[in-house]
Amino acid sequence: MRNPATPQFSELANTASQHANRITLSILVPFYRDDPTALAAALNPLIGVRRDIEIVLLDDGCPDLGLNEAVARAVRALSAPARLISAAENIGRSAGRNLLASQARGRWLLYLDADMDPGNDAFLAAYLDRLELDDFDAAFGGYETDEPDDRRYQLHAVLARTSDQKDAAARSLIGATAFCSSNLLVRASVMRGVPFDTGFTGWGFEDVDWAVRAARTHQLIHFDNPARHAGLQTTESLLQKFRDGAVNYARLLQKHPHLAGLPGARVARTLGAIPGQGLLRGLWAALANSQAAPVRLRAAALKLWRASWAAEAI
Structure with a gap:
């Protein structure tokens, strides 16, 4: 019998994913209403011919069936191993990230938001080189925000730059509370032991809570490998x-x-x-x-x- 606490979901895997094994890195992207296809398309050439990196997208109960179908088509078209998990109903930020971690096959997990974009062509390579050192358990790479063309989003851009957009040295002085769940690289084993707290509902602070708890028993570091944040509000x-x-x-x-x-x-x-x-x-x-x-x-x-x-x- 299914555990009632386990969300119901369906899964679509592309051809490359069906033939992939021994995954090193799972790139995990939850989305609700936002379209993750541009991010997936940008990651695809960075993965290239490697078959030990997968992209796993989570449709968190989005009511837009057209968006789900578009994402499914995009997943099938990717040359990199990719899967689309579709939750039967919205389960929220914490539970969604926990679900992604439970379904990921990689030894390492990289959480990205659907409205992000790799900061540069060396984005994945920088993380892969860093994890080879095997001397940390989780890393936050930071993010950058472009100047918006539309004035309606100007305030959000300024707020992001003055409050959250800092380099690794500045974030290290702050510590765990400077972590975000977007552009977060973490060992899969750590996520199994320290999941996100589903008592945080709606928006905000589940990532700070996670980092503070994880830092008690694991090595968390700040790293300069920013992703570009495009989803201004x-x-x-x-x-x-x-x-x-x-x-x-x-x-x-x-x-x-x-x-x-x-x-x-x-x-x-x-x-x-x-x-x-x-x-x-x-x-x-x-x-x-x-x-x-x-x-x-x-x-x-x-x-x-x-x-x-x-x-x-x-």
């Missing part, structure tokens, strides 16, 4: 995401009290001590949305919006 989308993510941030701090010293947590506590601070959210949202305001002021307003909702949750 509008200000309205960011406002909603940051509001919804407050619950996950509270869960993160509850599980790891020593993270209370993080800058975001300190700002949230400071705002929480101000009577009626929630009434200022309209100001933060208006500033963030204002195309006339300096973009750094808009970014600061967006951070205050996020901290305001976090103050309520923690």
Whole structure:
């Protein structure tokens, strides 16, 4: 009898995947509504004639059957070993990544987001060379963000560059909390022992929680091998995401009290001590949305919006 905790899914494997064995690296790409075919197409020539690297895509219960069919066609057309796993229903970010890890055949796993692109032609080679040293258990390669042509995405680009886009040296000073689940290279055995916490639902912080837990018993490193992040969002989308993510941030701090010293947590506590601070959210949202305001002021307003909702949750 099937374990009710195990999600139902179907699998499509291309010809190369059916004949591949002894996989060294599984590239794992979950998607929901986003189209991963451009990423798969970009990875295909980097894999070349190797048959020990596979691409595994997860359609996380996306309601768009047309997208699923397009991805299936793309998987069949790839020369590299590739599979498409289609979940019967949406299971979320943590469970989706755990499902991918359970179905991967590689000794190493590389998580990439569907809206990413390899940073350069040496992207995979850099990881393959690094894992040959066999002296670490997980590595975060970082990411880069291009300047968007559409002004609606300008704020997200600025926020990414000023908050998260750092080189390995800077990220190493921060430690595990600078890890993300996009562009994450990890031993498959580590993921079996330290899966993502499915108690984190919706968006945010499941990757930070994972890294903090994994760092207790495994060697985590930061590495300069950035992927390009193309999936920028509008200000309205960011406002909603940051509001919804407050619950996950509270869960993160509850599980790891020593993270209370993080800058975001300190700002949230400071705002929480101000009577009626929630009434200022309209100001933060208006500033963030204002195309006339300096973009750094808009970014600061967006951070205050996020901290305001976090103050309520923690």
